[in-house]
Amino acid sequence: GQQVMQIPQYQHVQEGEDFTTYCNSSTTLSNIQWYKQRPGGHPVFLIQLVKSGEVKKQKRLTFQFGEAKKNSSLHITATQTTDVGTYFCAANTGNQFYFGTGTSLTVIP
Amino acid sequence: DSGVTQTPKHLITATGQRVTLRCSPRSGDLSVYWYQQSLDQGLQFLIQYYNGEERAKGNILERFSAQQFPDLHSELNLSSLELGDSALYFCASSGGQGPLNEQFFGPGTRLTVL
Numbered sequence: 001g002q003q004v005m006q007i008p009q010y011q012h013v014q015e016g017e018d019f020t021t022y023c024n025s026s027t028t029l030s031n032i033q034w035y036k037q038r039p040g041g042h043p044v045f046l047i048q049l050v051k052s053g054e055v056k057k058q059k060r061l062t063f064q065f066g067e068a069k070k071n072s073s074l075h076i077t078a079t080q081t082t083d084v085g086t087y088f089c090a091a092n093t094g095n096q097f098y099f100g101t102g103t104s105l106t107v108i109p
Numbered sequence: 110d111s112g113v114t115q116t117p118k119h120l121i122t123a124t125g126q127r128v129t130l131r132c133s134p135r136s137g138d139l140s141v142y143w144y145q146q147s148l149d150q151g152l153q154f155l156i157q158y159y160n161g162e163e164r165a166k167g168n169i170l171e172r173f174s175a176q177q178f179p180d181l182h183s184e185l186n187l188s189s190l191e192l193g194d195s196a197l198y199f200c201a202s203s204g205g206q207g208p209l210n211e212q213f214f215g216p217g218t219r220l221t222v223l
Binding site: 030031033035041042043044045048050088090095096097098099100101102 | 111142144151152153154157164165166167199201209211212213214215216217
């Protein structure tokens with residue numbers, strides 16, 4: 001079954017609004033990665049979180065790893081039309097790689 | 110451009126047939142991963158090879174097999190194809206074998222089974 005759940009599945013925001021996607025696992029993760037896939041494109045690596053409670057920022061993007069290493073979030077401040085795409089979290093447990101179901105972000109100009 | 114190449118870009122075939130998808134990793138990368146992406150299943154990990162050896166196995170069907178050759182390119186073989194195998198198949202590569210490595214994805218092969 002699905003090891004990593006991601007919500008919401010879809011999100012429509014007005015340009016300039018904030019956006020957050022959440023990733024949850026029932027098991028403790030060794031690390032979590034975030035990828036972005038533009039429409040018609042392939043997943044592109046954004047960042048990796050390894051430490052409990054870790055927070056990393058990339059310009060308007062803020063990534064967090066939960067204290068228990070079972071959840072993570074990606075927050076985009078003041079969305080732009082270039083943020084359109086599907087955001088996936090990806091986790092590793094043992095030798096298995098699990099991608100979340102993804103959150104498809106639509107930004108309305 | 111990630112540096113990972115996949116051929117063909119598109120493939121249309123009939124049920125019961127067999128196809129081979131090819132992937133060339135980024136120069137220097139030893140790990141190759143295969144993923145299946147369909148609308149209702151999201152991105153599913155199939156299998157990983159590291160320097161020619163199978164390293165990890167995911168939800169790969171018995172009708173599917175893969176290998177990595179000495180030159181590090183990889184092939185994914187899909188046989189006895191069913192309608193439900195229609196999907197986008199991605200290959201990714203990374204420098205190391207463990208989970209802490211960034212994966213670089215190729216452009217994908219879109220398989221349509223009629």
